[in-house]
Structure formats: structure tokens, C-alpha cells
Amino acid sequence: MANLNKIILVGNLTADPEMRFTVDGSAVTKYRLAVQRPPKSDGGESGVDFIPIVTFGRLAEISGEYLKKGKTVLVEGRIQVRSYTTTEGQSKWATEVIANVMRMLDKKGMEETPSGSGKATEAAGAGSAVDLDSEDALYDDIPF
Numbered sequence: 492m493a494n495l496n497k498i499i500l501v502g503n504l505t506a507d508p509e510m511r512f513t514v515d516g517s518a519v520t521k522y523r524l525a526v527q528r529p530p531k532s533d534g535g536e537s538g539v540d541f542i543p544i545v546t547f548g549r550l551a552e553i554s555g556e557y558l559k560k561g562k563t564v565l566v567e568g569r570i571q572v573r574s575y576t577t578t579e580g581q582s583k584w585a586t587e588v589i590a591n592v593m594r595m596l597d598k599k600g601m602e603e604t605p606s607g608s609g610k611a612t613e614a615a616g617a618g619s620a621v622d623l624d625s626e627d628a629l630y631d632d633i634p635f
Contacts, residue, residue, distance in 0.1 A: 496569040498588055500542060501596065502526035504562050510555035518551035521587075522558065524566060543587040544568075554593055567592035 502524035510520045522544050528537040544566055546554045558564065568590035575583055 497567070498570055499565065499567045500524055500526050500544075500588065501563065501565045502542065504558055504560050504564065505541060506560050508555050508558050510551060517548055518555065520546045520551035520554040522554070524564070543585070544590050545571075545587050546590045546593065550590065550593060557595065558593075563596040565592075565594040565596055566590045 505523040505525050508520045508522040510518060512518055524542045524544055526540050526542055528540060530537045566588060568588045570586065571589050572584060572586045575585065577583060
């Protein structure tokens with residue numbers, strides 16, 4: 492049986508994306524999505540999760556250029572758990588989504604159709620929808 496690691500999230504950016512470049516010049520962008528939890532069955536508050544998102548290459552460049560704090564986006568990718576050692580020598584764990592698809596959902600990224608309903612723009616050049624495979628080899632060079 493094959494393993495599956497796929498996640499789709501819709502949320503709002505908590506801050507502008509942080510874009511950096513690896514040693515070989517490839518773009519890496521990191522940002523957090525605030526994703527609302529489903530409502531509780533007892534009617535209590537549902538809460539919000541703050542999910543770290545990482546993008547690579549052209550998707551990172553587009554994310555850094557077009558995404559801003561508060562924008563609503565759909566992100567598709569995979570969950571990655573990694574460990575690292577701090578400068579103080581402590582071992583830490585990080586869980587993040589490595590995105591390979593990003594679609595802006597705000598009205599500015601929507602086109603009006605004759606029926607009056609909005610549909611997502613599919614033009615990658617406009618930065619609305621981009622499908623790219625993440626570049627795992629670059630991940631080791633991320634400075635954050």
C-alpha cells in the first residue's frame with residue numbers, strides 16, 4: 492500500500508511572507524496561515540490554528556510578490572516534520588506545510604462571470620494559481 496501525505500488548507504496570512512534565497516540563489520518563502528477550526532458540537536468557540544507554510548522556487552517568488560497580511564489563500568502541499576539544533580545546542584522539532592499549490596481567494600483574484608458568481612483566475616502569470624513540485628534538495632539550505 493502506498494503512503495499518502497497531502498493537505499489542503501484555506502486561511503488568512505498572519506503577516507507578509509518572508510522571502511530569502513538559498514546559497515545557490517533559489518527563492519524560499521515562509522509565512523503562516525490562520526486556519527479556523529470546525530465549530531464545536533456544543534456550540535463553543537472553535538479556535539484557530541496558525542500553520543507555517545514554506546514554498547520554493549517560482550511559487551516562492553510569486554508568494555513573496557503577491558501575498559500580503561490578511562489575504563485569503565488556498566494552499567495544497569504536504570506536511571513535513573523536521574528536527575534541528577539551536578545555537579544554544581537544544582534539539583527542536585518543527586512541523587510545517589511544504590506547499591506546491593497556492594491559489595489566492597480574495598476578490599481581487601476573482602473574475603466576474605456572466606451569472607454574477609466569482610471564479611478563481613487560473614492564470615499563473617497573474618499569480619493566482621501555481622502548481623509546482625517542492626524542491627526537497629533546497630530544503631537543507633534554508634537559513635530559518
